[in-house]
Amino acid sequence: xxxxxxxxxxxxxxxQLKFYLFLGPFAVFMALPxxxxxxxxxxxxxxxxxxxxxxxxxxxxxxxxRDIFSFVEYGLPVARYFMNSVxxxxxxxxxxxxxxxxxxxxxxxxxxxxxxxIFEVNKIALMFVAVAVTIPRFLVxxxxxxxxxxxxxxxxxIAIPVGLFLVKQFIDQVPDELIDAAKVDGAGDVYxxxxxxxxxxxxxxxxxxxxxxxxTWNNTVTSTIYVNDELKQTFAFYMSTLTNISNSVxxxxxxxxxxxxxxxxxxxxFMFLQSKVMNTMAHSGLK
Amino acid sequence: MSTKIINFVEKNDRSTYIFVAPYVILFTTxxxxxxxxxxxxxxxxxxxxxxxTWNGINNxxxxxxxxxxxxxxxxxxxxxxxxxxxxxxxILSFVLAWMLSxxxxxxxxVLALIIYSPSMTAGIAMSVVWKIMFSGDERGFIxxxxxxxxxxxxxxxxxxxxxYLMTIMIIVSLWSSMGVGxxxxxxxxxxxNKELYEAxxxxxxxxxxQEIFYITIPSIKKQMMFGAVMSIVGTFSAxxxxxxxxxxxxxxxxxxxxxxxxxxxxxxxxxxxxxSAALSVILLGIxxxxxxxxxxxxxxxx
Numbered sequence: 001x002x003x004x005x006x007x008x009x010x011x012x013x014x015x016q017l018k019f020y021l022f023l024g025p026f027a028v029f030m031a032l033p034x035x036x037x038x039x040x041x042x043x044x045x046x047x048x049x050x051x052x053x054x055x056x057x058x059x060x061x062x063x064x065x066r067d068i069f070s071f072v073e074y075g076l077p078v079a080r081y082f083m084n085s086v087x088x089x090x091x092x093x094x095x096x097x098x099x100x101x102x103x104x105x106x107x108x109x110x111x112x113x114x115x116x117x118i119f120e121v122n123k124i125a126l127m128f129v130a131v132a133v134t135i136p137r138f139l140v141x142x143x144x145x146x147x148x149x150x151x152x153x154x155x156x157x158i159a160i161p162v163g164l165f166l167v168k169q170f171i172d173q174v175p176d177e178l179i180d181a182a183k184v185d186g187a188g189d190v191y192x193x194x195x196x197x198x199x200x201x202x203x204x205x206x207x208x209x210x211x212x213x214x215x216t217w218n219n220t221v222t223s224t225i226y227v228n229d230e231l232k233q234t235f236a237f238y239m240s241t242l243t244n245i246s247n248s249v250x251x252x253x254x255x256x257x258x259x260x261x262x263x264x265x266x267x268x269x270f271m272f273l274q275s276k277v278m279n280t281m282a283h284s285g286l287k
Numbered sequence: 288m289s290t291k292i293i294n295f296v297e298k299n300d301r302s303t304y305i306f307v308a309p310y311v312i313l314f315t316t317x318x319x320x321x322x323x324x325x326x327x328x329x330x331x332x333x334x335x336x337x338x339x340t341w342n343g344i345n346n347x348x349x350x351x352x353x354x355x356x357x358x359x360x361x362x363x364x365x366x367x368x369x370x371x372x373x374x375x376x377x378i379l380s381f382v383l384a385w386m387l388s389x390x391x392x393x394x395x396x397v398l399a400l401i402i403y404s405p406s407m408t409a410g411i412a413m414s415v416v417w418k419i420m421f422s423g424d425e426r427g428f429i430x431x432x433x434x435x436x437x438x439x440x441x442x443x444x445x446x447x448x449x450x451y452l453m454t455i456m457i458i459v460s461l462w463s464s465m466g467v468g469x470x471x472x473x474x475x476x477x478x479x480n481k482e483l484y485e486a487x488x489x490x491x492x493x494x495x496x497q498e499i500f501y502i503t504i505p506s507i508k509k510q511m512m513f514g515a516v517m518s519i520v521g522t523f524s525a526x527x528x529x530x531x532x533x534x535x536x537x538x539x540x541x542x543x544x545x546x547x548x549x550x551x552x553x554x555x556x557x558x559x560x561x562x563s564a565a566l567s568v569i570l571l572g573i574x575x576x577x578x579x580x581x582x583x584x585x586x587x588x589x
Contacts, residue, residue: 007388007476007477007481007484008388008390008392008477008481009389009390009391009481010391011391012390012391016389016390016391019386019387019389019390020390022386023383023387023390023398024398025401026383026402027398027401030401030402030404030405030462030465031321031401031404033405033413033416033417033420033462034404034405034408034416036416036420036428037413037415040416040419043563049426049535051425051426051431052425052434052435053426053427053428053431053432055428072301099309099310099313102306102307102309102310103306103307103309103310103311105306106303106306107307107542110303111302112300112303112307118307118311121319122314124575125314125318125319125575126516126517126520127516127519127520127523127571127575127578128318128322128520128525128571129520129547129570129571129574130318130524131524131526131527131547131550132325132523132524132548132550132567132570132571133321133322133324133325133567133571134318134549134551134554135325135328135554135555135560135563135564135567136321136322136324136325136328136564136567137317137321139321140316140317140320140321140324141323144316155313155316155317156317158310158313159310159313159314159317159318161314161318161430162467162517164310182572188302189302189303189306192300198358211467212311216408218408225555228302228511241406251420252415252419254420255415255418256415256416257416258418259408259413259415259416262408262410263407263413266407266408267404267407270400270403270407271400274396274399274400275396277470278470278473278474278477279474280474281467281470281471281473281474281475281510282474282477282510284471284475284509284510284513285475285508285509285510285512285513286476286509286510286512286513286516
């Protein structure tokens with residue numbers, strides 16, 4: 001057998017050993033910091049202060065987590081920030097999935113004025129770095145009157161150029177005949193999108209959901225700059241204020257626990273949807 | 288019958304625009320307008336309170352000639368950081384993805400998940416861990432290890448000393464750089480038609496290296512392009528990490544100061560929105576420039 005046909009192999013062969021030899025240690029190296037948070041998050045106070053510091057926890061406790069949720073800042077329980085994050089994230093993920101599939105469908109399967117232009121501009125916007133234009137964005141947000149509202153968390157996060165790009169590329173794979181047949185049967189756009197296209201492009205939908213989840217769940221910029229009302233700030237922001245108490249050992253346990261709370265939902269969602277994401281990425285080509 | 292058809296067309300046309308409108312409106316409001324606003328503001332003097340006044344290209348002249356920090360540290364820092372993290376991360380993601388494509392499905396899934404997982408954590412959130420690890424006293428994990436190995440005599444102020452900050456920023460950013468681009472390249476590699484390889488070997492191809500350059504890369508060019516753009520954007524958005532690690536903007540002696548931090552410094556701390564906007568335009572320009580260069584590089588041998 002020639003060498004090249006070895007990729008995506010069905011079974012183990014000893015020629016693959018050399019890859020494991022590199023990938024194994026490398027993966028361990030990549031995972032170490034994450035393992036360290038897990039371990040530190042469960043450390044009781046005396047282990048945090050232990051010298052020399054230990055990597056792994058000896059007697060795990062959930063004290064750090066209890067402390068985080070019993071904290072009260074500006075008279076607000078931390079659970080409030082957590083709920084704000086959950087609500088904001090749900091709205092952003094739901095709306096960005098809905099709006100990008102709607103737009104992706106017509107950009108892929110219809111012909112209308114401005115269609116090419118919209119997709120080209122969206123492609124250029126793949127290179128968009130949101131934090132670079134934080135201040136102009138602030139001016140826009142304050143001029144449309146949503147500063148200090150929940151809408152300031154949600155609206156700016158919905159349109160993700162990468163999301164629309166991926167979903168449009170994916171819908172391109174759906175055969176036109178399928179849609180034409182439905183049209184002949186008298187189906188409208190809403191029906192075609194919800195009953196035919198949407199189920200077929202689930203992998204792309206899962207991918208947008210993950211991307212917008214990560215961007216929103218981890219977002220601290222909005223609460224730092226666009227929302228100063230403590231009632232409406234998010235958990236990620238609260239967490240970042242917590243970790244700014246630098247170099248304090250006791251804060252390290254809290255920080256690790258908070259980081260874990262931030263990280264685990266990302267991980268779990270990705271684990272469940274990873275095969276769908278990979279499926280979408282195969283169509284991610286950019287010319 | 289004919290009115291029915293007209294109605295059908297009209298109905299469809301209308302829903303076309305209704306479908307695309309919400310996205311376009313939000314996209315325009317929060318992406319297109321801010322970019323244009325940044326371009327306009329970059330030609331003004333604006334302190335955030337009074338109405339901006341026209342200032343011509345003075346902000347750009349100021350940045351290039353009078354802002355010593357920008358020319359002496361910020362620009363070199365940004366270039367150093369992006370040259371190592373950008374191409375470094377990109378090559379690393381290709382090599383890793385290629386190796387992963389050579390092993391079996393189950394092991395690949397597990398290893399890919401581990402390698403991808405750092406990029407799921409917002410860099411800032413993870414800075415907690417790095418802060419603990421590189422903590423400046425003997426309880427910091429790295430310090431205590433080095434002390435025990437007798438490599439140092441007293442704890443090193445990793446995050447506060449200009450000599451180390453940049454190195455640590457680069458390590459942390461590389462660690463979390465296997466993102467969407469890495470996944471795209473891996474997915475691309477797995478979708479290459481096996482017959483291409485078989486045919487090439489029959490035609491006399493001999494080594495894996497030849498295989499990579501003549502078959503693999505050309506076959507996944509589009510995904511490579513996507514990965515490159517994502518990696519360029521990711522690199523330039525990673526600017527917050529230095530501030531997060533050192534806990535200060537500007538970073539100690541500007542050692543970890545990147546354009547992104549400089550933009551924030553001018554815009555939020557010094558209220559010089561015009562200069563800040565000009566810096567944003569320069570940054571977006573740099574990203575655009577690198578992406579186009581890369582596009583041309585890949586296109587040439589088509």
